[in-house]
Amino acid sequence: MAIHKMLRRSLSGERRSAEVPKGHFVVYVGYNEMKRFVVPVSYLNNPSFQELLYQAEEEYGFHHPMGGLTIPCSQDLFVDLISGLSRT
Numbered sequence: 001m002a003i004h005k006m007l008r009r010s011l012s013g014e015r016r017s018a019e020v021p022k023g024h025f026v027v028y029v030g031y032n033e034m035k036r037f038v039v040p041v042s043y044l045n046n047p048s049f050q051e052l053l054y055q056a057e058e059e060y061g062f063h064h065p066m067g068g069l070t071i072p073c074s075q076d077l078f079v080d081l082i083s084g085l086s087r088t
Helices: 003-011 041-045 047-060 075-086
Strands: 024-029 035-040 069-071
Touching: 035 041, 035 075, 041 047, 047 069, 047 075
Parallel strands: 024 069
Antiparallel strands: 024 035
16 A cells, blocks of 8 residues: 555544554654554664654653654654655
8 A cells, every 4th residue: 555545544533443454553743733644563673763763752751642652753754754664
């Protein structure tokens, strides 16, 4: 599935828990306004994605305000990162 199609689907508000395919997980990205993204677990091995996770750990520790993994970065930066990862 193309990353943009997957991201559009993940941002829709319908039946969110049922929209996470096997081998994927949900992250919330942003500072003030959070957006929900569904990404493949394979991204966890990427050093750039790991850096975002480190920032999340520094910012939130184990308390994530959205109830799921929250990444404190701009949504544009995150989309650029995962777009690059989807091409590899």
